[in-house]
Amino acid sequence: MSSLWDRYQKYLLRNEKLGFSIDISRMRFGDDFLPKMEPLAQKAFASMKDLEAGAIANPDEKRMVGHYWLRAPQLAPQPELKAEIENCNKSIRDFVQQVYASGRFTDVLVIGIGGSALGPQFVADALGTDDDKLRLHFFDNTDPDGIDRTLTSLQHRLEHTLVVVISKSGGTPETRNGMLEAQAAYKKAGINFAKNAVAVTGADSTLDKVALKEGWLARFPMWDWVGGRTSVMSAVGLVPLWLQGLDMQSLLDGAAAMDEWTRTSETLQNPAMLLALMWHYAGNGRGAKDMVVLPYKDRLALYSKYLQQLVMESLGKALDLDGKEVHQGIAVYGNKGSTDQHAYVQQLRDGVHNFFVTFIEVRKDRAGQSIEVEPGVTSGDFLQGFLRGTRAALYEGGRDSLTISIPEVTPFQVGALIALYDRAVGFYATLVNINAYHQPGVEAGKKAAATVLKTLTRVRGSLSATAQTASQIATALSEDPEAVFHALNHLAANDSRVRKQSGGAPGSDTFLLA
Numbered sequence: 001m002s003s004l005w006d007r008y009q010k011y012l013l014r015n016e017k018l019g020f021s022i023d024i025s026r027m028r029f030g031d032d033f034l035p036k037m038e039p040l041a042q043k044a045f046a047s048m049k050d051l052e053a054g055a056i057a058n059p060d061e062k063r064m065v066g067h068y069w070l071r072a073p074q075l076a077p078q079p080e081l082k083a084e085i086e087n088c089n090k091s092i093r094d095f096v097q098q099v100y101a102s103g104r105f106t107d108v109l110v111i112g113i114g115g116s117a118l119g120p121q122f123v124a125d126a127l128g129t130d131d132d133k134l135r136l137h138f139f140d141n142t143d144p145d146g147i148d149r150t151l152t153s154l155q156h157r158l159e160h161t162l163v164v165v166i167s168k169s170g171g172t173p174e175t176r177n178g179m180l181e182a183q184a185a186y187k188k189a190g191i192n193f194a195k196n197a198v199a200v201t202g203a204d205s206t207l208d209k210v211a212l213k214e215g216w217l218a219r220f221p222m223w224d225w226v227g228g229r230t231s232v233m234s235a236v237g238l239v240p241l242w243l244q245g246l247d248m249q250s251l252l253d254g255a256a257a258m259d260e261w262t263r264t265s266e267t268l269q270n271p272a273m274l275l276a277l278m279w280h281y282a283g284n285g286r287g288a289k290d291m292v293v294l295p296y297k298d299r300l301a302l303y304s305k306y307l308q309q310l311v312m313e314s315l316g317k318a319l320d321l322d323g324k325e326v327h328q329g330i331a332v333y334g335n336k337g338s339t340d341q342h343a344y345v346q347q348l349r350d351g352v353h354n355f356f357v358t359f360i361e362v363r364k365d366r367a368g369q370s371i372e373v374e375p376g377v378t379s380g381d382f383l384q385g386f387l388r389g390t391r392a393a394l395y396e397g398g399r400d401s402l403t404i405s406i407p408e409v410t411p412f413q414v415g416a417l418i419a420l421y422d423r424a425v426g427f428y429a430t431l432v433n434i435n436a437y438h439q440p441g442v443e444a445g446k447k448a449a450a451t452v453l454k455t456l457t458r459v460r461g462s463l464s465a466t467a468q469t470a471s472q473i474a475t476a477l478s479e480d481p482e483a484v485f486h487a488l489n490h491l492a493a494n495d496s497r498v499r500k501q502s503g504g505a506p507g508s509d510t511f512l513l514a
């Protein structure tokens, strides 16, 4: 094999205009890999072209997949769609201006989950500053304590807090609960919730109807041709992030520029295709290796979490497009370098070899000048040293990595990063023949949760002043004793009337109403 320097130069792809580069030289694919994959890569380019032209690229749900049009409305397949996107963005801008002009608000509470929270959370954290126009907070769970923490931090500013409830389906229980909890807090404080609330949701969804009926401040659309995990450039991200005061036009422009670059069907010139091919190489097209995402920049720490949903919800599928059982997917985890060096990098270097790393390098250290922490050396030099050092150490240990470099964390670059992975995921899905745009598996957990809630209600109703074991209640209700036992424990921990008497073992514990 030629020297690493030669391999680096051969497999480094740069875009001078975007300041972006991707280095796949530390992935140990052989010379025959790319030629072997070329027919599949061409197939992926062709299906992406069809997708962007408005094909039903999500066959199960019979939907188009249009997140690329959000940053280039002129590419939408129908003029009405182009107009819808443009009108929506204009109405968001106008609304944001009205909010600023009113001087009523200091904070924004975003309520959403999954794709209706992760994008806004990542971008808000990556680009936020102390000069933000409005400060963002999130309810992204149905955890009562998490909700209380956020509400407590907002308690003296509730009147000046705009609530943005985001749910594409408009029926996600966690989000509905968050909304009800917020409504209750506003009511308790004597504030008119509707006059502080905004909805981002599908037309005629349950949430949409509530917002309409209660006369909320504003409603913005979420279209069925935008998936939750690729929705940050729709109203889902634009409403909260524009309110925060971020330059969302630059973010859209960065994504559009990356989209343009990644439309080339020249494999070696296409960074999204190189990513998809490297994932395929690393995991043998079966997801055999986990994707460890290591951005060396605090501002990008949530990117790993954002990518976790994008990649795992898109690629983790039981069936392929021909209905064959394949159980595809790639596990994604990561936080940030060099912090993770003091957490799990030991295992990456020496332990089980079940991963490949994606380093993300941000070339510019900071806005101002750096002090020297050692003669002639800055903190940023150290960060660079740890990145390059870890990359080299992993390679020496036989572990593969790829490196993405960006000049700095700006709205434009963040938009470009998001768009790069949007397309890489789409390409990979074609390489392994799956639908990246549905999530049938999530339904199973939702259905099971509904069953648990039903059991909980029945168990609550069956409690009396007489002490009973879980098995006794289960027999009376024809329920599973373990499910009943968990319900009883939950009730005992949260309902002061429910008493638990320990019998030394789950089967002997008794429960009664005090």
Ligand SMILES: O=P(O)(O)OC[C@H]1O[C@](O)(CO)[C@@H](O)[C@@H]1O
Pocket (backbone or CB within 6 Å): 113, 114, 115, 116, 166, 167, 168, 169, 170, 171, 172, 175, 228, 229, 313, 439, 442
């Ligand atoms: O925006 P919604 O409809 O509330 O959904 C939230 C999230 O729930 C899921 O449907 C399933 O987890 C995600 O795909 C989605 O991003």
